Amino acid sequence: MTIEFGSVPFEACTPTQSQREAFKQAMDIISGKWKMDIIFALLTGEPTRFGVLRRKLPGITQHMLSSQLRALEADGMILRQVYPEVPPRVEYSITRKAYALGPVLLGLVDWVEWSREAENAGSVSASSERVD
DSSP states (O other): OEEEETTEEEEOOOOOHHHHHHHHHHHHHHOSTTHHHHHHHHTTOSOEEHHHHHHHSTTOOHHHHHHHHHHHHHTTSEEEEEEOOSSOEEEEEEOHHHHTTHHHHHHHHHHHHHHHHHHHTTSSOTTTOOOO
8 A cells, every 4th residue: 555645655564674673773873852852953064062052952951961962972973073172162063874864854844744734634633544
C-alpha cells in the first residue's frame, strides 16, 4: 500500500532487523530532552558560543546544556573548539553527521504541519485514519 504524505508517496513496509537496530542506534544518539533542540539551533552551520546557545534554548539550565553538549560531542554530532584566550572562549559547531539530520528534522516539521492541516480541514483526524 502507498500512502501520501503531502506530496511524498510512502510505501508501507516491514522493517528488517538491521533497520530496526540502526533506528535504535540513531534514537540512542539523538534522544534526550534537549539534544534535538541543540542540533536544530546549530543547523545554521555557524560556530556558536555557549552563552548564545543557551539564550537560543529558553528553559535549559547551564548544567543540562553542558551535559547534553558533552554527550553530543562524544557521539560525533558536534565539535567543541576551545580558544586559548583569557577569558577562555569555547564555540560549538555541528558536524556533517548531525547536519545530515537537517532533512529529517524538516521532514518532522512537515509531518506535524500535515497532521495539523488534516485535522483542521474537518476531515477524519489523521491520527485516527487506518492504513490498510
